[in-house]
Amino acid sequence: MLSDYHQTLLLLTGIHVLLGWSAYLPLATGQLSLGNAGFMAVGAYTASLLTVQQKWPLLPALVAGALLAGLLGLLVGLPALRLRGIYLAIATLGFGEIVRTFFLNFELTGGPMGMRGMSGTTLGLVWGWVLLAGVTFFALTHSRLGLSLDAVHDDELAAELIGLDVTALKVGAFGAGATLAGLGGGLYAHYILFIEPGAFNFLESITMVLFVLLGGMRTFWGTVIGATVFTLLPDLLRVLQDWRGAFFGALLVVLLILRPWGLLPRGTLRLGLGRLAAPSG
Amino acid sequence: MLIQQLINGLMLGSSYALIGVAFTLVLGIFDMLNIAIGEVFMLGAFFGLTLVSRGVPFVPSLLIAMVLSGLVNLVVERFAFRPLRGAPPVIPLLSSIGFSMLLQDAAVNVWGPERTQFPPSIRVVSFEVGPVLVSTVQIAILLTAVVLMATLHLIVRRTKIGRGMRAVAENPEAASILGVDARRVIVTTFFVSGALAGAAGMLVGLTFSVISPFIGIEIGLKGVAAMVVGGAGNIPGAMLAGPILGIAEVLSVAYLGAAVRDVVVYGLLILTLVVRPQGLLGAVERPRV
Amino acid sequence: MLEIRALSKRFGGLQAVSDLTLDAPAGRITGIIGPNGAGKTTVFNLVTGVLPPSAGSIRFGGRELVGRRPHEIVRLGIARTFQTPRLFRAMTVWEHVVVAQNHRAGRGPGLLYRGGTLLREAQAALELVGLWEARERGAASLPYADQRRLEIARALAAGPRLVLLDEPAAGMNPAESAALLGVLAKVRSAGITLLLIEHDMSVVMNLCDRVAVLNFGQMIAEGAPEDVQADPVVLEAYLGRDS
Numbered sequence: 001m002l003s004d005y006h007q008t009l010l011l012l013t014g015i016h017v018l019l020g021w022s023a024y025l026p027l028a029t030g031q032l033s034l035g036n037a038g039f040m041a042v043g044a045y046t047a048s049l050l051t052v053q054q055k056w057p058l059l060p061a062l063v064a065g066a067l068l069a070g071l072l073g074l075l076v077g078l079p080a081l082r083l084r085g086i087y088l089a090i091a092t093l094g095f096g097e098i099v100r101t102f103f104l105n106f107e108l109t110g111g112p113m114g115m116r117g118m119s120g121t122t123l124g125l126v127w128g129w130v131l132l133a134g135v136t137f138f139a140l141t142h143s144r145l146g147l148s149l150d151a152v153h154d155d156e157l158a159a160e161l162i163g164l165d166v167t168a169l170k171v172g173a174f175g176a177g178a179t180l181a182g183l184g185g186g187l188y189a190h191y192i193l194f195i196e197p198g199a200f201n202f203l204e205s206i207t208m209v210l211f212v213l214l215g216g217m218r219t220f221w222g223t224v225i226g227a228t229v230f231t232l233l234p235d236l237l238r239v240l241q242d243w244r245g246a247f248f249g250a251l252l253v254v255l256l257i258l259r260p261w262g263l264l265p266r267g268t269l270r271l272g273l274g275r276l277a278a279p280s281g
Numbered sequence: 282m283l284i285q286q287l288i289n290g291l292m293l294g295s296s297y298a299l300i301g302v303a304f305t306l307v308l309g310i311f312d313m314l315n316i317a318i319g320e321v322f323m324l325g326a327f328f329g330l331t332l333v334s335r336g337v338p339f340v341p342s343l344l345i346a347m348v349l350s351g352l353v354n355l356v357v358e359r360f361a362f363r364p365l366r367g368a369p370p371v372i373p374l375l376s377s378i379g380f381s382m383l384l385q386d387a388a389v390n391v392w393g394p395e396r397t398q399f400p401p402s403i404r405v406v407s408f409e410v411g412p413v414l415v416s417t418v419q420i421a422i423l424l425t426a427v428v429l430m431a432t433l434h435l436i437v438r439r440t441k442i443g444r445g446m447r448a449v450a451e452n453p454e455a456a457s458i459l460g461v462d463a464r465r466v467i468v469t470t471f472f473v474s475g476a477l478a479g480a481a482g483m484l485v486g487l488t489f490s491v492i493s494p495f496i497g498i499e500i501g502l503k504g505v506a507a508m509v510v511g512g513a514g515n516i517p518g519a520m521l522a523g524p525i526l527g528i529a530e531v532l533s534v535a536y537l538g539a540a541v542r543d544v545v546v547y548g549l550l551i552l553t554l555v556v557r558p559q560g561l562l563g564a565v566e567r568p569r570v
Numbered sequence: 571m572l573e574i575r576a577l578s579k580r581f582g583g584l585q586a587v588s589d590l591t592l593d594a595p596a597g598r599i600t601g602i603i604g605p606n607g608a609g610k611t612t613v614f615n616l617v618t619g620v621l622p623p624s625a626g627s628i629r630f631g632g633r634e635l636v637g638r639r640p641h642e643i644v645r646l647g648i649a650r651t652f653q654t655p656r657l658f659r660a661m662t663v664w665e666h667v668v669v670a671q672n673h674r675a676g677r678g679p680g681l682l683y684r685g686g687t688l689l690r691e692a693q694a695a696l697e698l699v700g701l702w703e704a705r706e707r708g709a710a711s712l713p714y715a716d717q718r719r720l721e722i723a724r725a726l727a728a729g730p731r732l733v734l735l736d737e738p739a740a741g742m743n744p745a746e747s748a749a750l751l752g753v754l755a756k757v758r759s760a761g762i763t764l765l766l767i768e769h770d771m772s773v774v775m776n777l778c779d780r781v782a783v784l785n786f787g788q789m790i791a792e793g794a795p796e797d798v799q800a801d802p803v804v805l806e807a808y809l810g811r812d813s
Contacts, residue, residue, distance in 0.1 A: 082555055086370050086374050087509075090509070093502060094551050097547050104540070148669060154660060157620070161649070162725075163670075246387055246390070249379040252379030256375060256379070257364045
């Protein structure tokens with residue numbers, strides 16, 4: 001049986017995996033979102049309001065929070081279609097900050113004082129969701145839908161011209177990512193027992209992207225590795241405690257220079273969703 | 282009262298303009314966004330603070346802080362941009378974000394996470410100009426901003442390096458064929474960009490008198506807003522958009538309350554991106570391969 | 571099958587396509603030729619909905635295409651290739667033809683693998699262009715001529731009734747062009763209508779039933795290939811400009 005401390009680490013890792021996947025999905029269609037902390041906040045606060053003030057059980061509250069975050073993701077994803085690359089990244093960054101500012105001033109959720117009174121996240125609950133999401137990703141990887149996403153990622157125009165509804169795919173991926181972020185937020189709130197707007201800042205958003213990068217960006221399960229490394233490493237290297245930000249910042253820089261997952265072909269931010277084997281006949 | 286707000290907004294906006302120009306300079310020429318500029322701004326404030334606290338007079342402090350900031354930006358260029366030449370701009374952006382994290386954390390460890398103040402030796406003297414209250418620092422900022430931007434304008438328009446920058450911006454292949462030393466242009470541009478940000482940092486630190494290692498992100502984003510609203514890559518655009526955003530921010534606080542302060546600026550950023558992506562004065566057209 | 575009527579496209583000060591009226595009859599191969607910059611690719615962009623026209627109408631099988639989004643037009647039965655190949659860099663050859671069928675796979679379970687008919691068609695598309703053996707290779711690793719053939723296979727896998735080919739023989743040596751002729755002849759006998767832009771006159775002469783000549787966005791000649799080739803107006807257009 002694992003000690004309490006290790007259980008906590010494992011629990012956090014699971015939440016980080018979900019958050020990492022929330023960044024992975026838009027990236028898989030070529031969209032870098034630096035504002036997922038905003039969706040995380042929506043999920044966290046919604047679920048918390050439902051359990052603390054409306055006395056909902058945890059599971060439906062989590063789902064409600066995730067769905068609301070997802071809905072917001074769809075709404076944001078639509079105008080986001082007009083933007084590319086760094087401009088999309090900037091716009092999502094701004095969006096994340098706007099959400100944070102909103103909660104900073106929203107009386108119902110306690111404004112800058114935050115909310116407390118949540119509880120109920122267990123190791124089993126978190127990893128139950130991780131498993132569910134993981135199975136879904138696995139199915140996606142081996143499906144035609146996965147190939148469609150890959151096509152959109154590689155060349156939107158060519159994808160459109162083989163009949164793929166690029167708009168729906170991109171907005172859908174964006175919304176699905178937001179849903180995962182909302183789910184992660186709800187789980188996080190009911191684990192940490194107290195949330196305040198400062199926790200859902202730009203640094204949080206970039207950390208989610210970092211999980212994906214640390215895991216190699218080529219596969220969805222790579223994000224699991226990335227989230228695990230990020231969560232466990234500072235614990236293993238005590239000296240990192242104070243210099244955590246510097247370490248991971250430097251790691252990000254070094255990773256992008258070395259690109260251990262292989263050289264990215266020009267013009268693509270390749271996120272493979274798995275190979276499709278041809279019949280041998 | 283309104284005039285006072287406008288003046289305040291103008292002062293605030295001139296720092297946004299400086300950062301916006303720092304961003305737009307690099308984006309316009311190299312199609313790269315260096316988000317670490319926000320942290321260079323913050324470091325400029327701390328460099329200035331450290332110097333001033335040791336008794337170095339204002340102007341030399343400012344100049345040294347600018348040079349140090351320029352050098353920091355060169356380090357960023359060396360590791361976040363040079364090795365990633367040819368990658369889609371999102372990749373160096375991510376790397377510059379990594380640098381942001383690194384620089385911010387380093388500042389926290391060196392100077393502590395609390396807010397610090399500029400010493401009283403450079404104290405603010407306010408005086409009235411008609412119905413308006415203006416402080417010497419605010420005037421200093423405005424003057425410095427104007428001088429810096431005018432100098433930049435001269436450099437870009439009149440000197441050889443400046444011509445090199447414009448050549449590279451318009452047509453990188455032709456520029457290298459014509460013998461423009463790309464390395465030199467890049468280094469100079471990044472240095473100038475960093476120096477501008479450092480200057481802005483020190484000046485803003487003086488205005489608001491309180492700085493912390495965490496101011497980088499917010500100013501970075503607002504500087505990006507100034508860049509985008511003015512037109513990406515358009516230097517006069519950033520100079521125009523900065524004050525506009527500053528005034529919008531100050532007015533919205535005055536009439537709508539402090540809550541909406543950041544929302545107005547970020548909202549304008551997003552609005553511009555979605556509705557009029559070329560900004561007020563038009564973005565620099567770069568042929569995309 | 572494809573009826574273009576009075577089609578125009580203006581970019582700011584430039585009139586790229588001017589009052590173009592052109593037919594691509596069903597089951598036939600129609601060619602579009604003309605000097606560089608004559609607006610030929612623009613016509614393809616207009617037909618596939620990538621660009622909105624300034625004026626005019628484009629009807630396909632009786633349906634108006636103008637105003638529809640590109641993927642809707644593809645689903646109506648038009649596919650195309652590009653002047654320079656636009657492949658999915660990280661996919662294999664096989665994956666290209668499979669993904670091109672996705673719009674026909676329906677929603678729900680169709681989005682998972684459906685064996686049987688669809689995959690057999692994908693195989694057939696690769697066999698037709700001669701890339702079945704290379705099906706596991708990464709698209710990016712293919713030699714140039716094979717990349718062009720893959721684009722054709724991908725277009726075919728989308729299940730079109732009309733395929734727009736933008737300079738399919740560009741960059742090919744004579745042996746490769748001859749092979750391409752064979753492929754396109756097979757496509758025609760499968761009942762698919764072709765509309766192609768081409769500079770390689772041997773391909774045009776051997777393949778096309780009718781040819782239209784564009785210059786400065788306007789049609790200056792139209793007819794059987796032999797007649798068009800001898801038309802003095804056409805000759806002047808080519809001689810007066812670099813081809």
